[in-house]
Amino acid sequence: MSDSTADRLPITQGKLPPLAFPALVGANIMLACGPWLVRLADTGPIAAGFWRLALALPVLLLLAGRATGGAILPGSRKTLAIIAFGGLFFGADLASWHVGILHTKLANAALFGNSSTLILPFAGIILTGIWPTRLQWMALGLALIGAILLMGGSYELSPANLTGDLLCILAGIFYVGYLLAVQSVRRDLPSWQVLALSTAASLPLVLATAWISGERILPGNWTPLVTLAFSSQIIGQGLMVYAIAHFSPLVVGLVLLVQPVVAAMIGWMAFDERLSTTDFTGAAIIACALILVRLPSRKAAPQAPEDALEDKA
Helix, strand or coil, X not given: CCCCCHHHCCCCCXXXXXXXXXXXXXXXXXXXXXXXXXXXXXCXXXXXXXXXXXXXXXXXXXXXXXXXXXXXXXXXXXXXXXXXXXXXXXXXXXXXXHHHHCCCCHHHHXXXXXXXXXXXXXXXXXXXXXXXXXXXXXXXXXXHHHHHHHHHCCCCCCHXXXXXXXXXXXXXXXXXXXXXXXXXXXXXXXXXXXHHHHHHHHHHHHXXXXXXXXXXXXXXXXXXXXXXXXXXXXHHHHHHHHHHCCCCHHHHHHHCCHHHHHHXXXXXXXXXXXXXXXXHHHHHHHHHHHHHHHCCCCCCCCCCCCCHHHHHC
């Protein structure tokens, strides 16, 4: 159901669709698998980002057409411009993050690539003028402590990793621009429409960057790229774009810390990067923070446009 006043109401954590918070958490779990798949790809890292978008786009356009009755482009030029702007930010995020993944440790890439955890809440305060509640500040503080503990054993800042770390931080900054743009239009448009259009806007920038960088474009092994497209772009970003309309920037930024937790687990299973008691303690603290930030979901909140997930809720 589309709320005609949604564009004038702040996004708060009120009466949510049952699947909204699980979708936000699930999005970050799926997106955390991205660095692993980028490393497995036999193309250049930016080219892997191009195939992530290109292979997902036909599916996203089909889903967008079903959600809108065939009218994929929004009626407002301003809305289309915001989506395109967000898509450019997302393309820049993919290009810088994928290169950074190959020049630093997996844990570093996940931690620095989600530097938007710190930036997004404050950007939301500046844009909306709404300050977090005491409970939300407590949740953010707990999550940050948990992340520091989690990465304490595997985090490494060294000259060898510096280039990759800086690229991942830059990616996190670009990702903030993407999330804010998507959040602003999701109050009026279905999630698949927003994701399809932002993906299409990202595609030329990522391809051009890969070509200018002299990367290998065509893969010999399609499996990692197809998996990357479906897990990260269709499922991961699909869940993210669906859920983002129902939460404040602070909550979205906090839940991004799920990604370093999952990345650490992947590093443990795939690369034998063992987790210590401190790591498990950090993960448990982040889990407590997610429960804490989920508590104030009892008040009424503006509703985002209806889409497939809400129909099932």
